[in-house]
Amino acid sequence: DIQMTQSPSTLSASVGDRVTITCRASQSISSWLAWYQQKPGKAPKLLIYKASSLESGLPSRFSGSGSGTEFTLTISSLQPDDFATYYCQQYDTYLTFGQGTKVEIK
């Protein structure tokens, strides 16, 4: 099974900050990676697919990069609506999720 490891587990940041979350795969997954945002009590929402493609209608402050085993999700200027938990998910072989990164208010 492919393991996905996110870091950090929790991130404290302020509105306007640039935020980067890292996701590492236990083996190469090419670019078969998605990122989701989840707010408390709500279902996850797709942000990024194929490592760097932004889901339609979402703000351009969200971006993804990477390939192989190391990936990043960047929020260029954190907005109040962005405080949430973010999950990466590989879909190279079946699928597995990372453990999540909570972005909280500093």
Add this chain to the structure above:
Amino acid sequence: EVQLVESGGGLVKPGGSLRLSCAASGFTFSDAWMTWVRQAPGKGLEWVGRIKTIGEGGTTDYAAPVKGRFTISRDDSKNTLFLQMDSLKTEDTAVYYCTKHYNILNYFDYWGQGTLVTVSS
């Protein structure tokens, strides 16, 4: 507008059974791969299982923790996905989400709101 609406969650004793449903609308359900994902209280996301289209044989795959206990099925005439859960354990307690795959790739462009299953004596 795509909508996925789960129902059927509730409280059940260990060893019991429960059947979840997911009513789909706003897309051609019969063409879609569908998956159940669960989330234990305060924990991360866990894949439960997937069903392909009937045209592809309705093939199902399951995560190891639920294999042999859970069964995914679909009724394309009613645009509904099901999750039959038998021999439930306390560790199956979670919110269960119905999700739609993007084409035949294993990521999800739409999620339902989730239904809570609590397994407790």
